[in-house]
Amino acid sequence: ADGHAPVIAGPDRDPREVYPSDPELEIGEFEIPAEGLTDQQRKRALNRLETYLVGKHGTMVGFQGNQDMARCQQDLGRFLEFHLNNVGDPFQQGNYKVNTKIVERAVLDHYASLWRAAWPYDAENPDSYWGYVLTMGSTEGNLYALASARDYLSGKKLITEPGGDDGQPVAQMMYVQAAPPTPAAGGDPRPEAPDNAYRPVAFYSEDTHYSVIRAVRTLAIDTFAAIGRREYPGQCPIADEWPMEVPSRGGAEGSGEIDVEALEGLVRFFAERGHPILLLLNFGTTFKGAYDNVEKVAARLVPIFAEHGLLEREIEFEPGRIDRRRGFWVHVDGALGAGFMPFLRIAAAEERGSELAVQLRREIKGKIPEFDFGLEVHGVDVVSSLVMSGHKWPGAPWPCGVFMTKNKFRVEPPATPAYTGSPDTTFAGSRNGLSPLVLWNHLASRSIREHAALAVRALRVTRYLESSLRELEDRLDREDRLPEGGLHVDRSPMALTVRFLRPNDHLVEKWSLSCQPMPVKSGGPRHYAHVFAMPSVTEEKVDAFVEDLFAEGAFDRPE
Numbered sequence: 186a187d188g189h190a191p192v193i194a195g196p197d198r199d200p201r202e203v204y205p206s207d208p209e210l211e212i213g214e215f216e217i218p219a220e221g222l223t224d225q226q227r228k229r230a231l232n233r234l235e236t237y238l239v240g241k242h243g244t245m246v247g248f249q250g251n252q253d254m255a256r257c258q259q260d261l262g263r264f265l266e267f268h269l270n271n272v273g274d275p276f277q278q279g280n281y282k283v284n285t286k287i288v289e290r291a292v293l294d295h296y297a298s299l300w301r302a303a304w305p306y307d308a309e310n311p312d313s314y315w316g317y318v319l320t321m322g323s324t325e326g327n328l329y330a331l332a333s334a335r336d337y338l339s340g341k342k343l344i345t346e347p348g349g350d351d352g353q354p355v356a357q358m359m360y361v362q363a364a365p366p367t368p369a370a371g372g373d374p375r376p377e378a379p380d381n382a383y384r385p386v387a388f389y390s391e392d393t394h395y396s397v398i399r400a401v402r403t404l405a406i407d408t409f410a411a412i413g414r415r416e417y418p419g420q421c422p423i424a425d426e427w428p429m430e431v432p433s434r435g436g437a438e439g440s441g442e443i444d445v446e447a448l449e450g451l452v453r454f455f456a457e458r459g460h461p462i463l464l465l466l467n468f469g470t471t472f473k474g475a476y477d478n479v480e481k482v483a484a485r486l487v488p489i490f491a492e493h494g495l496l497e498r499e500i501e502f503e504p505g506r507i508d509r510r511r512g513f514w515v516h517v518d519g520a521l522g523a524g525f526m527p528f529l530r531i532a533a534a535e536e537r538g539s540e541l542a543v544q545l546r547r548e549i550k551g552k553i554p555e556f557d558f559g560l561e562v563h564g565v566d567v568v569s570s571l572v573m574s575g576h577k578w579p580g581a582p583w584p585c586g587v588f589m590t591k592n593k594f595r596v597e598p599p600a601t602p603a604y605t606g607s608p609d610t611t612f613a614g615s616r617n618g619l620s621p622l623v624l625w626n627h628l629a630s631r632s633i634r635e636h637a638a639l640a641v642r643a644l645r646v647t648r649y650l651e652s653s654l655r656e657l658e659d660r661l662d663r664e665d666r667l668p669e670g671g672l673h674v675d676r677s678p679m680a681l682t683v684r685f686l687r688p689n690d691h692l693v694e695k696w697s698l699s700c701q702p703m704p705v706k707s708g709g710p711r712h713y714a715h716v717f718a719m720p721s722v723t724e725e726k727v728d729a730f731v732e733d734l735f736a737e738g739a740f741d742r743p744e
């Protein structure tokens with residue numbers, strides 16, 4: 186009004202008309218005016234939000250997030266008094282002293298023991314684990330793993346003692362593009378395609394989480410489909426046209442596991458042409474909770490790697506400076522599965538007559554699948570890196586997780602910023618110092634056996650959920666209210682989730698259901714929803730959910 190530029194820009198339109206309205210929450214209560222909000226206004230808004238969240242929290246069954254926050258607030262609330270920042274490498278104290286790196290190391294050690302890696306961390310031991318607690322969730326871990334794999338396979342300098350060739354500290358680590366590799370003695374040099382040796386090819390299945398697709402694009406990593414369509418048109422070994430992703434067994438209506446035979450054919454095609462292989466396997470897929478058979482994949486691919494000089498190859502940085510490394514990288518996306526499968530393995534190792542072992546055998550008939558650093562095939566430790574989300578199985582009030590690899594696979598960090606006093610070896614700059622506390626509290630609050638019992642219980646609740654949905658199908662059928670084609674109840678082997686026909690929007694909203702259309706052979710997409718039996722989902726919650734599905738119109742489709 187007085188001709189001066191406004192202190193802050195006013196709204197072009199009323200946010201209440203623009204943002205999606207929610208009957209329980211009004212955006213107008215949360216907008217922040219130039220004069221701020223009074224204490225009373227802030228308290229009213231926060232109370233309104235808490236009431237909303239309490240309601241949703243009680244019926245949250247649709248995603249893989251464990252809603253049981255255990256003792257987070259009581260035990261850890263006091264740490265909100267600090268700006269906890271674990272900036273830099275977890276194993277180097279650095280100059281930012283208000284950190285929880287000592288807790289982070291304890292958490293990493295424990296996961297290294299659960300994932301059968303060599304621990305504690307030892308910089309001198311190539312086989313020792315190295316890892317860090319993620320500030321985002323498995324998306325960050327997958328991004329970091331794929332970036333590491335890309336650089337490792339394309340000949341970037343591996344991590345070495347800090348310092349240059351003359352032993353003097355270097356101001357800035359630079360990437361060194363190595364000369365084309367000469368396959369180790371006995372390998373068959375392929376002069377016809379020396380440049381492929383630094384062109385890693387990425388493989389992942391059609392059930393892979395969308396964050397991986399974003400990651401390969403962000404990192405400019407070529408997938409087998411991209412190179413196949415561009416450089417080998419019409420030569421796909423498994424289909425007339427190169428599929429965008431490795432097919433899953435049985436396609437969209439299958440279990441969600443990767444088709445190992447299809448993968449083998451695709452990998453062989455590129456290994457024969459000298460490409461290093463970058464493979465991402467799922468261990469608990471997003472929608473079906475399926476586990477790629479890591480053992481079977483390894484048994485099929487290791488001989489191919491051996492045949493084509495990819496088990497170990499020599500890379501020469503500068504004349505006379507030889508570096509021996511692999512021509513493949515296997516990353517296991519264990520966002521959900523890496524958090525609880527180790528505990529099932531522990532339950533299976535119990536005395537055969539123990540209550541835990543007996544309960545486990547009721548849930549799982551076969552062997553507990555291997556997916557971690559302990560898996561060896563033909564003497565090769567197959568897994569190069571692993572990731573887990575902390576807000577899934579463990580249960581955290583915010584996204585977090587763990588990334589883990591081995592020293593021998595680590596690539597030189599692009600920078601060693603003096604001002605943090607620590608090499609820049611993680612993905613983030615500032616790193617969440619509270620997340621290690623949450624994971625530590627989760628792990629330390631129970632014995633290994635009690636964690637194992639929790640994992641077995643989740644399998645039991647999942648089985649209860651599946652049987653309850655199948656009984657519901659019979660009840661609806663008896664009352665002639667069953668949707669045409671039935672409820673399509675399905676559960677993949679050992680999955681913690683059951684999928685079924687998507688119910689109406691009201692129930693999707695009430696129970697926070699994650700939904701996905703699936704292309705099916707008999708015509709258009711079939712709309713599914715799923716429930717994950719995380720530790721916060723009880724039989725009582727399942728009963729209440731299924732009763733809602735029995736109500737009139739529960740499966741009415743929006744017009």
Ligand SMILES: COC(=O)[C@H](CCSC)/N=C/c1c(COP(=O)(O)O)cnc(C)c1O
Pocket residue numbers: 248249250321322323324325327393394396467469470471472518520521574576577584585586699
């Ligand atoms: C629809 O469900 C999701 O997108 C959930 C995250 C929400 S559950 C808390 N899944 C995330 C996920 C991710 C990404 O993990 P986050 O970054 O921790 O969400 C990576 N890999 C797999 C196999 C995943 O399932």
